[in-house]
Amino acid sequence: MHWLYDGSxxxxxxxxxxxxxxxxxxxxxxxxxxxxxxxxxxxxxxTHLEIAQKVSKRMAEHFPKKILERIFHVFLCDDVPxxxxxxxxxxxxxxxxxxxYQLSHETVYxxxxxxxxxxxxxxxxxxxxxxxxxxxxMLFAKISPPRNVLPLIGKHFVKRFNSERFIIHDIQRGFIxxxxxxxxxxxxxxxxxxxxxxEDEKAYQSLWKTFFNTVAIESRSNAxxxxxxxxxxxxxxxxxxx
Amino acid sequence: MNIxxxxxxxxxxxxxxxxxxxxxxTRTHSFGxxxxxxxxxxxxxxxxxxxxxxxxxxxxxxxxxxxxxxxINRSSNDLKRAAFTPREIADLTINFYKRNYIEGLFLSxxxxxxxxxxxxxxxxxxxxxxxEHGFNGYVHVKLIPGASAHLIxxxxxLADRVSSNIELPSEKSLLLLAPEKSKVKLFEPLKIVRNDxxxxxxxxxxxSTQMIIGASPESDYDILKLSDAFYKxxxxxxxxxxxxxxxxxxxxxxxxxxxxxxxxxxRLYQADxxxxxxxxxxxxxxxxNDPFLDERFDPKLSWALRNLQHFPIEVNKADKxxxxxxxxxxxxxxxxxxxxxxxxxxxxVDLQSMKISLKRARYFITVDGxxxxxxxxxxxxxxxxxxxxxxxxxxxxxxxxxxxxxxxxEI
Numbered sequence: 007m008h009w010l011y012d013g014s015x016x017x018x019x020x021x022x023x024x025x026x027x028x029x030x031x032x033x034x035x036x037x038x039x040x041x042x043x044x045x046x047x048x049x050x051x052x053t054h055l056e057i058a059q060k061v062s063k064r065m066a067e068h069f070p071k072k073i074l075e076r077i078f079h080v081f082l083c084d085d086v087p088x089x090x091x092x093x094x095x096x097x098x099x100x101x102x103x104x105x106x107y108q109l110s111h112e113t114v115y116x117x118x119x120x121x122x123x124x125x126x127x128x129x130x131x132x133x134x135x136x137x138x139x140x141x142x143x144m145l146f147a148k149i150s151p152p153r154n155v156l157p158l159i160g161k162h163f164v165k166r167f168n169s170e171r172f173i174i175h176d177i178q179r180g181f182i183x184x185x186x187x188x189x190x191x192x193x194x195x196x197x198x199x200x201x202x203x204x205e206d207e208k209a210y211q212s213l214w215k216t217f218f219n220t221v222a223i224e225s226r227s228n229a230x231x232x233x234x235x236x237x238x239x240x241x242x243x244x245x246x247x248x
Numbered sequence: 249m250n251i252x253x254x255x256x257x258x259x260x261x262x263x264x265x266x267x268x269x270x271x272x273x274t275r276t277h278s279f280g281x282x283x284x285x286x287x288x289x290x291x292x293x294x295x296x297x298x299x300x301x302x303x304x305x306x307x308x309x310x311x312x313x314x315x316x317x318x319x320i321n322r323s324s325n326d327l328k329r330a331a332f333t334p335r336e337i338a339d340l341t342i343n344f345y346k347r348n349y350i351e352g353l354f355l356s357x358x359x360x361x362x363x364x365x366x367x368x369x370x371x372x373x374x375x376x377x378x379x380e381h382g383f384n385g386y387v388h389v390k391l392i393p394g395a396s397a398h399l400i401x402x403x404x405x406l407a408d409r410v411s412s413n414i415e416l417p418s419e420k421s422l423l424l425l426a427p428e429k430s431k432v433k434l435f436e437p438l439k440i441v442r443n444d445x446x447x448x449x450x451x452x453x454x455x456s457t458q459m460i461i462g463a464s465p466e467s468d469y470d471i472l473k474l475s476d477a478f479y480k481x482x483x484x485x486x487x488x489x490x491x492x493x494x495x496x497x498x499x500x501x502x503x504x505x506x507x508x509x510x511x512x513x514x515r516l517y518q519a520d521x522x523x524x525x526x527x528x529x530x531x532x533x534x535x536x537n538d539p540f541l542d543e544r545f546d547p548k549l550s551w552a553l554r555n556l557q558h559f560p561i562e563v564n565k566a567d568k569x570x571x572x573x574x575x576x577x578x579x580x581x582x583x584x585x586x587x588x589x590x591x592x593x594x595x596x597v598d599l600q601s602m603k604i605s606l607k608r609a610r611y612f613i614t615v616d617g618x619x620x621x622x623x624x625x626x627x628x629x630x631x632x633x634x635x636x637x638x639x640x641x642x643x644x645x646x647x648x649x650x651x652x653x654x655x656x657x658e659i
Contacts, residue, residue, distance in 0.1 A: 109588045110598040119603075133290045137347045145346060163348075165284045169382070170346065210343050216252055217344075220259040221305065222296035225493055225508065231298025235291070245349070246293055 008048040011089075013037030015081055016058035021051045022093055023061050031097075035089040069099060073106060079124040080117055082154040091116050127153045132162050134236070136245045137172065138211075139204040145172040146201055148243050156181055160190045211245050218246040249330060255340070257330040261310040261321050262356055264490065265413075265458065270302040270351035270386045273408040283345055283352070283385030285408065290351050303354035303388060304344055308332055308369055312358030316415070316426035317498045318463045321358045325496065331360060334369055338376035338383075345385055352386030352408070353377070359392065367395035367403065374406040391437035393429065400440050404453065411456040412437045417471050421464035424500050438483055454485035461516065462509040463492040463501055467539035472519055476530040479523070489516045515541040522548055525579060526572045545634060549575040552612060553631060560614045564593055575634075576608025596620055608637060 009024075009032040011017035021035055039048065065074060080092050095117045098105045108114055130151075137145040145167060149156070156176045160183040163172060167185065175182045175195065183192045241247040271289030291300035307321075309331035315322045341353045355373065360366050370389060377383045388409045391400055404410050412434060416422050419431045438455055445452040457478070459471065471489075478484040491508035494501060519541060522528035526548070533547050534540070542550045552559065552575045561570050563585055571582045581604045588594060588602060596615045599606060606613075610620040611630060 107587075108591050109584060110592075110594075110601050112601070115601060115603075129290075132286075133292045135348050139346065147348070166348075166385070167282065167346070169282055206343075210347065213252060213255055213340065214344060214347070214349050216255050217259050217304065217306075218293060218295060218301070220256050221263045221301060222299070223263055223493070224297075226297040226299075226510070228298040229296065232294045232296060235294040235298065235300070244293070245347070 007032050008034040008036075008046050009051050010039055010048055011035065011037055011051040012053050014053060015078070016055055017051065017053040018081060018089060018092075019058040019061040020054050021089075022096060023054075023057050024051060025093060025097070031094070032090065034087070035093060036087055065096070069103070073099065073103075076117065076121050079158070080120045082157065083120045083124050084154045085152050086120065088117075088120055091120075124153055124155070127151055128155050128158055130240060131155050131159050134240050134244055135159070135163075135174065136243065138201075139207050141202045141204050143171070143204070144201075145170055147172070147174045148177050149174060150176065150178045150239075150243060152239060154179060156183060157192055159183075160185065160192070164190055215246055251336060251340075254330045254332055254336070255306070257328055258307045258310060258332065259305070261358070262305050262307045262354075264320065264493065265305065265354075265356060265390075269456075269486070270388075273386055281382040281384040282342070283383050285386045286351070292348065292350055302351045303386065304341055304350045304352070305354040306332070306337070306340075306356075308337065308355060308357035308366070308373070309360045310358050311360045313361070314359055314426070314428050316429065317496065317501060318415075318425050318460060318492065320495050322496075332373075334373035334376055337373040338381060341377055342381045342383055345383070352383075352388070354388045354390075356390035357392065363392045363394035364396050364399060367392045367399040371399060371403050371406075374403060378406050391441070393433045393437055395437070397440045397444075400437050401444050404441050404444070407453075409454060409456070410437070410441055411458075413458045415458070415460055416464050417459050417466040417474055418464070421466065425464065435483075442483060452482065455483065456486040456488060457484055458488040458490055460492050461489045461513050462506075467534075468512070468516060468519070468541045469534040469536060469539035471516060472523070472530040472534050475520060476523060487520060489513050489520075511543050512541070515543060515547060519547045522551075527569055528573075544638070546575075548573070549608065549634060553634070556630070559612045560619055561612060562614045562617065563599070564589055564616060574609050574612050576605060576612075581605070608634070 007030070009021055011021050017037070018035075021032075025031055034046075065077070069077070077092065077096060080088055080095075091113060094113050095106070098113060105111065106114055109118070131149060135147045135149055137147045140146050154176075156174065156179065160174065163174070164185050169187070170185075171187050172185050173182055180195050181192060182195050183190060236244070269289055270285065271287065273285040273287070289302060291302050293301040295301055309329070310321045310327065311329050311331060312319075312321045312323055315324050321327065337353070337355065341350075344350045345352065355370055357366050357370060360369070370392075374387065374389070377387070386409075387407045388411065389403055389407045391403065391410050391412045393412060414431070414434050415426060415429065422429055422431060422434075438457075441455065442452050459474075461471070475487040478487060491510050491513040492502065493508045494504045494506050497504050519530075519533045522533055523530055528548075528551070532551060541547055545553070552573065558570070558573070561574055563571065563574075568582060568586060571577060571585060572579070577585075584602050584604060585594065585599075588598065592598075593616060596606075599615065606620060611633065613620060
């Protein structure tokens with residue numbers, strides 16, 4: 007059986023709950039029906055907020071903080087079909103938490119490998135996110151990360167820019183995080199207007215490009231190494247490659 | 249001269265400095281200020297040569313009263329000169345920081361009029377940056393040898409890290425190539441900083457230095473011995489090596505067409521890593537009889553080939569120290585083995601399912617009492633086996649691409 011849910015974390019937790027009440031593991035669990043074939047049977051899981059809250063509370067009681075964080079990180083790894091594996095992982099943990107420390111177990115290994123990829127993407131976005139200053143001094147960044155890191159990176163920038171205001175816009179998923187100097191909020195994009203840049207913005211972008219191009223040592227030029235560190239998919243939104 | 253032109257000149261003059269690390273500082277953010285440091289450091293960009301850009305690495309000025317023959321900014325060199333103002337430095341830093349281009353500032357300088365005058369200009373830049381702009385991010389300052397102690401102390405208190413380049417690995421070479429500098433003079437700022445911290449009962453700031461490799465005749469043995477002495481005395485936390493890139497013809501220097509000894513630099517970094525993270529002593533890595541590192545193999549593999557009596561090593565039993573000495577196993581792989589073997593006795597399949605590469609290690613280990621590879625650990629045979637494992641790049645220097653591994657600190 008192929009279970010379809012709405013793609014939210016709450017929906018995922020509802021599906022997890024259902025796997026216990028119905029005593030069965032789905033052959034597949036996803037929010038994407040494009041992999042369904044004519045012959046596969048599917049079932050749509052309705053998201054229940056109350057059930058999700060109940061499950062989430064149980065998880066918080068049962069799992070150490072590190073594992074909870076891992077579960078959330080892997081859930082946000084939306085470039086891979088990770089839901090079924092994650093469901094198995096959580097069920098393993100509920101059965102016997104020590105199973106989650108067997109690194110050579112396939113599920114444990116797969117989940118940790120997904121988290122590692124997530125860590126790497128988070129770190130890349132902390133490094134490669136580029137802000138532009140808008141006319142009112144607001145800092146504005148567009149990102150298009152391969153995994154859904156937006157809910158995980160806001161805090162880092164609050165630490166740095168607590169006296170500023172900023173917006174980070176995930177242009178692929180259509181979500182933004184906003185720091186207004188007091189609170190950090192995530193919500194879908196509503197306003198589609200093109201922001202107006204600060205009068206100094208273009209000058210600083212050009213200075214940055216000057217620095218970036220000058221600092222490279224020509225006799226040690228190595229485009230392959232550079233691309234290893236900054237894959238092309240990140241470059242589109244990075245000032246120095248524009 | 250406009251700011252863009254200045255930036256170009258003063259970046260160009262600073263780019264041969266290797267260090268760009270922004271790690272090891274745990275300054276937390278405070279409300280109202282801008283910026284914080286990240287303990288592991290962040291590389292915000294990678295330049296065309298594949299080097300990390302973490303800091304705005306610039307010179308205050310490239311005017312210099314000295315005439316060190318290896319240096320591009322020496323007074324006798326016909327070069328376009330420029331100088332920033334302290335405010336320009338501070339404004340550039342804060343504006344680059346706000347756009348998340350950089351982690352902070354790395355400020356160095358040629359000597360303009362006098363050592364103290366130069367140090368004062370640097371101090372003024374830091375004061376504007378820290379006090380007026382409320383900048384709380386990372387600042388690394390290259391101290392000026394010969395500047396007054398009170399200036400050095402004041403600058404150090406506003407910085408996250410300070411350093412002083414010792415340039416060449418011996419007094420003799422200094423005398424030959426930089427007659428206005430001496431070992432004593434170059435160490436002086438480092439000692440002032442250390443003693444000031446000790447007097448005030450504070451933790452000594454991690455300092456670093458840079459040595460130019462290949463401009464003078466010292467061997468790897470000499471260089472590692474010197475590095476080790478710095479680490480042991482607690483004077484330095486990190487030594488950087490910089491392969492000499494000939495920019496000027498000079499009778500005491502390699503000719504202008506000499507390629508920079510990148511492979512040697514790479515092997516020295518690997519050796520440095522073995523000393524700092526893998527528990528190796530410097531005299532295990534290079535010996536008086538064999539003072540240069542083998543360029544064919546990394547120094548850990550070289551050590552193993554010279555000390556085959558310690559192998560094979562049983563991965564289920566050996567302690568951490570010995571596991572770290574197995575060629576081809578890095579710190580992370582050893583960590584995985586230690587964690588996993590608490591749960592069960594490991595088999596070769598377990599190692600593979602944890603994605604531990606056994607490409608080199610397989611010749612040096614036993615798993616559960618059985619060797620993975622039935623190769624006798626005889627020197628002649630194992631050496632040719634190892635050579636075959638190296639990717640042949642006939643006649644070329646290994647590209648910096650190969651450095652990826654060593655940058656992550658694993659060998």
